[in-house]
Amino acid sequence: MLDDxxxxxxxxxxxxxxxxxxxxxxKTIADKYNLEYSPATIRNEMKLLxxxxxxxxxxxxxxxxxxxxxxxxxxxxxxxxxxxxxxxxNYINNSITGYGNTEDLFEQVADTVSKIxxxxxxxxxxxxxxxxxxxxxxxxxKILLVIIMSENGTIKDVIAKLTDTxxxxxxxxxxxxxxxNLQGTPIEKLYNALSSIISKExxxxxxxxEKICExxxxxxxxENKLISSNNLESILNLxxxxxIEKAKNFINMLSTKNAVDTVIDKIQNKELGIVIGSENExxxxxxxxxxxxNIANDDGYIGKISVVSPKRxxxxxxxxxxxxxxxxxxxxxxxxx
Amino acid sequence: MLDDxxxxxxxxxxxxxxxxxxxxxxKTIADKYNLEYSPATIRNEMKLLxxxxxxxxxxxxxxxxxxxxxxxxxxxxxxxxxxxxxxxxNYINNSITGYGNTEDLFEQVADTVSKIxxxxxxxxxxxxxxxxxxxxxxxxxKILLVIIMSENGTIKDVIAKLTDTxxxxxxxxxxxxxxxNLQGTPIEKLYNALSSIISKExxxxxxxxEKICExxxxxxxxENKLISSNNLESILNLxxxxxIEKAKNFINMLSTKNAVDTVIDKIQNKELGIVIGSENExxxxxxxxxxxxNIANDDGYIGKISVVSPKRxxxxxxxxxxxxxxxxxxxxxxxxx
DNA sequence: TATTAGCAGTCAATCAAACAGAGTGCTAAA
DNA sequence: TTTAGCACTCTGTTTGATTGACTGCTAATA
Numbered sequence: 001m002l003d004d005x006x007x008x009x010x011x012x013x014x015x016x017x018x019x020x021x022x023x024x025x026x027k028t029i030a031d032k033y034n035l036e037y038s039p040a041t042i043r044n045e046m047k048l049l050x051x052x053x054x055x056x057x058x059x060x061x062x063x064x065x066x067x068x069x070x071x072x073x074x075x076x077x078x079x080x081x082x083x084x085x086x087x088x089x090n091y092i093n094n095s096i097t098g099y100g101n102t103e104d105l106f107e108q109v110a111d112t113v114s115k116i117x118x119x120x121x122x123x124x125x126x127x128x129x130x131x132x133x134x135x136x137x138x139x140x141x142k143i144l145l146v147i148i149m150s151e152n153g154t155i156k157d158v159i160a161k162l163t164d165t166x167x168x169x170x171x172x173x174x175x176x177x178x179x180x181n182l183q184g185t186p187i188e189k190l191y192n193a194l195s196s197i198i199s200k201e202x203x204x205x206x207x208x209x210e211k212i213c214e215x216x217x218x219x220x221x222x223e224n225k226l227i228s229s230n231n232l233e234s235i236l237n238l239x240x241x242x243x244i245e246k247a248k249n250f251i252n253m254l255s256t257k258n259a260v261d262t263v264i265d266k267i268q269n270k271e272l273g274i275v276i277g278s279e280n281e282x283x284x285x286x287x288x289x290x291x292x293x294n295i296a297n298d299d300g301y302i303g304k305i306s307v308v309s310p311k312r313x314x315x316x317x318x319x320x321x322x323x324x325x326x327x328x329x330x331x332x333x334x335x336x337x
Numbered sequence: 338m339l340d341d342x343x344x345x346x347x348x349x350x351x352x353x354x355x356x357x358x359x360x361x362x363x364k365t366i367a368d369k370y371n372l373e374y375s376p377a378t379i380r381n382e383m384k385l386l387x388x389x390x391x392x393x394x395x396x397x398x399x400x401x402x403x404x405x406x407x408x409x410x411x412x413x414x415x416x417x418x419x420x421x422x423x424x425x426x427n428y429i430n431n432s433i434t435g436y437g438n439t440e441d442l443f444e445q446v447a448d449t450v451s452k453i454x455x456x457x458x459x460x461x462x463x464x465x466x467x468x469x470x471x472x473x474x475x476x477x478x479k480i481l482l483v484i485i486m487s488e489n490g491t492i493k494d495v496i497a498k499l500t501d502t503x504x505x506x507x508x509x510x511x512x513x514x515x516x517x518n519l520q521g522t523p524i525e526k527l528y529n530a531l532s533s534i535i536s537k538e539x540x541x542x543x544x545x546x547e548k549i550c551e552x553x554x555x556x557x558x559x560e561n562k563l564i565s566s567n568n569l570e571s572i573l574n575l576x577x578x579x580x581i582e583k584a585k586n587f588i589n590m591l592s593t594k595n596a597v598d599t600v601i602d603k604i605q606n607k608e609l610g611i612v613i614g615s616e617n618e619x620x621x622x623x624x625x626x627x628x629x630x631n632i633a634n635d636d637g638y639i640g641k642i643s644v645v646s647p648k649r650x651x652x653x654x655x656x657x658x659x660x661x662x663x664x665x666x667x668x669x670x671x672x673x674x
Numbered sequence: 675t676a677t678t679a680g681c682a683g684t685c686a687a688t689c690a691a692a693c694a695g696a697g698t699g700c701t702a703a704a
Numbered sequence: 705t706t707t708a709g710c711a712c713t714c715t716g717t718t719t720g721a722t723t724g725a726c727t728g729c730t731a732a733t734a
Contacts, residue, residue, distance in 0.1 A: 232569070
């Protein structure tokens with residue numbers, strides 16, 4: 001347990017470093033943050049903080065920077081939750097309108113978070129959803145519109161271009177058959193379910209169904225749909241990326257996404273998960289933090305918004321923003337009911 | 338007009354520089370490309386080529402690099418069109434399947450081009466298309482699916498979540514009204530047209546129509562839809578971007594897009610447009626080239642695929658790839674008919 | 675006359691040495 | 705227990721010297 005003075009010093013180091021990105025020296029702290037201690041005292045304390053792993057020293061004659069453990073202590077014990085500025089609140093309210101389907105909403109959310117926090121934002125939508133019903137609409141002789149409705153209220157649709165014309169009767173019959181066969185199927189397994197049906201029971205319609213299948217495969221792409229929305233230019237301006245190799249690594253990490261995905265997947269039980277730097281198992285991620293918020297509607301878990309950043313970031317603002325947005329999203333969902 | 342020897346030397350400089358990214362010296366050319374001239378002769382010729390503006394010398398004791406004029410001469414007169422490798426051809430054939438609507442197809446095309454050429458690729462879809470008909474389908478008490486079909490065969494749909502329930506009769510009537518009022522409207526003006534109708538003629542349905550309108554605004558976002566698909570990590574590996582400022586500029590240029598858009602818009606009359614470096618009016622683009630291919634189906638112009646790159650790039654491969662893909666796309670369109 | 679060999683000259687890139695500045699740890703005094 | 709003072713360490717920047725690639729020019733050669 002840290003004593004009061006150490007806490008104050010640690011908090012000052014973290015907060016100064018978050019904005020300056022430069023190692024923080026004892027004099028800076030004594031001057032800027034009106035602590036009642038002399039630089040020498042602060043130096044002694046900083047040394048102790050380093051020895052117990054909360055601070056690091058890039059080299060012997062430099063100031064200190066927070067370690068992952070230091071950030072963790074700050075986040076858990078010292079951080080004061082900031083209120084969002086009116087500017088940010090207005091921006092959020094204007095850009096998250098709640099129009100469209102769940103996917104549209106998630107995209108809006110990702111864009112907004114990314115803009116406000118200036119960090120790449122990854123969206124995970126879980127499809128634990130099951131099929132409620134399928135409607136088939138004949139748009140023209142050779143074109144069908146297949147509408148897929150899930151119990152959660154998500155609506156997706158697929159356009160199937162046929163090779164031959166199809167009579168109205170068949171469309172009606174097909175619609176019935178699909179509904180009786182597929183109702184209750186988990187959305188993410190729809191493609192597989194449909195494929196196996198084609199070969200077994202519904203051979204008559206196989207050519208039509210294959211077209212529909214193709215569409216479903218394309219539109220409902222598997223389990224976790226990940227969208228990364230970002231504002232790369234401003235991120236590359238972070239001093240962390242003045243070394244172009246680091247910048248490339250970061251971009252690479254984001255686009256292969258595997259490592260990040262694993263971390264995000266593990267964050268389950270809590271509403272808000274924060275994984276800081278070396279807390280990540282993957283070494284690749286040792287300098288980065290991931291902050292992830294679970295989104296739920298009344299029926300339960302729907303997905304996550306996750307922010308990926310160098311571990312030097314404004315944790316307080318990030319958390320406030322995510323929480324505010326979570327409320328907003330919950331609100332939209334409850335209105336829909 | 339350049340004599341034969343100058344042509345050979347210019348071609349060698351361009352081709353060597355394209356792969357090496359290092360200024361090319363007289364000895365390199367004499368050794369690697371089996372030209373029958375001594376380094377001294379080549380030196381003299383290179384000096385003349387520089388004086389007439391085809392080559393540039395970064396500093397007095399370095400080799401030469403092609404100027405924009407040099408690339409232009411190469412592209413117009415010297416370039417031998419390369420055949421695509423089997424690898425590339427297979428990749429293209431596998432990834433451009435032609436499934437889905439025009440927009441899906443365009444996305445496939447952009448991804449493919451971007452992968453093969455390792456460059457950001459921008460897609461422009463022109464909506465000169467006009468409305469053929471609108472269908473409205475009632476999905477549940479409070480949810481309508483509005484299907485918008487254009488004469489070009491593109492189908493879009495919008496989900497409108499209503500605040501109140503709507504009777505079946507009204508849906509039918511609304512559908513009729515919209516069709517008579519909007520048929521023939523250019524797709525890109527649909528939103529405006531609908532908005533003005535709401536206030537004038539169809540006041541009874543205004544609350545429903547506003548919801549639909551909202552959706553249309555969101556889904557059919559204006560005139561030119563631009564999608565940029567890219568593979569940023571590998572692009573940042575280009576030696577052009579070893580200076581991080583250049584990298585940021587490039588990314589910035591791509592995301593603001595204004596400058597690039599203007600160039601692309603101007604390329605109209607030809608099937609294939611190549612604008613090299615300083616040929617661009619915008620100074621921002623003086624080190625970049627844009628290669629843009631017009632795509633048409635039987636009814637005419639549909640859109641463009643444009644590749645943006647530092648002006649050092651494999652023009653021959655780029656052109657071959659775009660042409661091959663153009664054929665592929667034309668093929669898909671004619672099959673659809 | 676056209677080409678080429680040879681050589682002096684230029685410049686970028688690299689490396690080491692010198693120097694300034696920021697910040698520490700330790701000691702001794704308050 | 706806290707603080708002032710000082711020697712020390714390390715980074716970052718500047719300066720100068722060195723190396724190497726390549727040119728332009730001159731004079732010799734085919």
